Amino acid sequence: xxxxxxxxxxxxxxxxxxxxxxxxxxxxxxxxxxxxxxxxxxxxxxxxxxxxxxxxxxxxxxxxxxxxxxxxxxxxxxxxxxxxxxxxxxxxxxxxxxxxxxxxxxxxxxxxxxxxxxxxxxxxxxxxxxxxxxxxxxxxxxxxxxxxxxxxxxxxxxxxxxxxxxxxxxxxxxxxxxxxxxxxxxxxxxxxxxxxxxxxxxxxxxxxxxxxxxxxxxxxxxxxxxxxxxxxxxxxxxxxxxxxxxxxxxxxxxxxxxxxxxxxxxxxxxxxxxxxxxx
Numbered sequence: 001x002x003x004x005x006x007x008x009x010x011x012x013x014x015x016x017x018x019x020x021x022x023x024x025x026x027x028x029x030x031x032x033x034x035x036x037x038x039x040x041x042x043x044x045x046x047x048x049x050x051x052x053x054x055x056x057x058x059x060x061x062x063x064x065x066x067x068x069x070x071x072x073x074x075x076x077x078x079x080x081x082x083x084x085x086x087x088x089x090x091x092x093x094x095x096x097x098x099x100x101x102x103x104x105x106x107x108x109x110x111x112x113x114x115x116x117x118x119x120x121x122x123x124x125x126x127x128x129x130x131x132x133x134x135x136x137x138x139x140x141x142x143x144x145x146x147x148x149x150x151x152x153x154x155x156x157x158x159x160x161x162x163x164x165x166x167x168x169x170x171x172x173x174x175x176x177x178x179x180x181x182x183x184x185x186x187x188x189x190x191x192x193x194x195x196x197x198x199x200x201x202x203x204x205x206x207x208x209x210x211x212x213x214x215x216x217x218x219x220x221x222x223x224x225x226x227x228x229x230x231x232x233x234x235x236x237x238x239x240x241x242x243x244x245x246x247x248x249x250x251x252x253x254x255x256x257x258x259x260x261x262x263x264x265x266x267x268x269x270x271x272x273x274x275x276x277x278x279x
Contacts, residue, residue, distance in 0.1 A: 004099040006077045008089045008191075009107035012208070013080030014045065016143050016259050020062075023260065024078045026269035028064065031074065034273075038066045038073040045081040046088065077101070083137065085112050085179060086187045090194070097198055103276065104195050107205040108188060112179040113225045114140075114210065114258070115217040117169035121176050129165060136178055139166040141214055143254035163214075170216050177221060185228050192236040202238035203275070204229055208268075209244055211257020239279065243271045 007013055007024050015022030020043065031039045044061035066073065077099065079092050086108045096104065119125045120136045133139050139162040145152040169175075179187075195202045206226045212219040226242065233240035252264030260268055 001072060003074045004077060004101040005103040006096050006101045007080055007105045009080035010084060010111040011082035012110050012259060013107050014082050021262055021265050023265050023268035023272055024076060026265045027273055028076055030269050030273050038068045038070050040065045040073060041076045041078060043078040089191055093194055101200050103201045105203045105205060109207050109225045109229060112184045113177045113221055114215055115175035115177055115221055117166060118173045118176050119169060133162060141256040143256050143259050175217055181225060181228060185232060189232050192238055196236060204233045204238055204240045206242040206244055214257040241275050243268060246271050
């Protein structure tokens with residue numbers, strides 16, 4: 001019988017860059033090599049109908065099928081999407097119910113909890129901030145720069161200006177998370193209740209450390225969110241894994257101090273694989 005695992009989250013779960021490397025993609029590799037399993041990955045996300053105006057589309061994805069196939073194969077469904085908050089996860093519940101997964105991994109709270117300029121919420125931007133910089137993530141640090149010299153020069157120059165502006169705005173007024181803790185906690189609670197109703201194993205992942213210099217105020221807020229995530233998981237009878245407590249110091253993140261790089265994704269996949277099979 002085919003087995004299904006489902007992963008919900010934001011860009012930290014979907015991955016960044018053209019290859020979308022994340023702990024999920026690296027987990028697939030580790031399960032294939034270390035565990036000798038036939039594993040297939042299906043990355044799926046909601047999209048606007050902009051691919052072809054003549055045909056209706058609302059999802060896009062990529063299938064990575066193992067060379068070997070069997071009726072007992074494991075499918076990893078990565079339903080995470082960059083820039084999408086926890087509220088969008090409810091749109092996947094019908095599909096998840098149809099898949100009847102033996103495991104659902106929820107990694108939420110990072111996108112919702114990063115401290116950003118207060119103007120993102122109230123729209124009271126200073127006149128000197130360009131319109132194109134006013135989106136909630138428009139001034140976030142770039143994960144990396146192009147290897148082409150002229151692109152890198154342009155990207156690094158613009159990024160430098162954005163970071164100076166963003167940090168200045170955070171000093172002018174206290175920053176705010178994209179979603180306040182109580183509202184996020186309410187959505188997390190409801191999501192876990194709905195998943196538990198499917199009679200599946202649910203594993204909630206704690207937030208990873210964030211670079212305080214890059215995102216002032218976020219580290220302490222992440223600690224509060226983590227405590228709440230554990231509290232909610234315990235109350236709803238699901239597992240909570242504080243995988244950040246198992247991380248050793250090292251270069252595990254891109255230059256933005258937020259998204260795990262290849263080394264970080266590989267490390268996290270190893271921690272997750274161990275947790276899944278030892279509980």
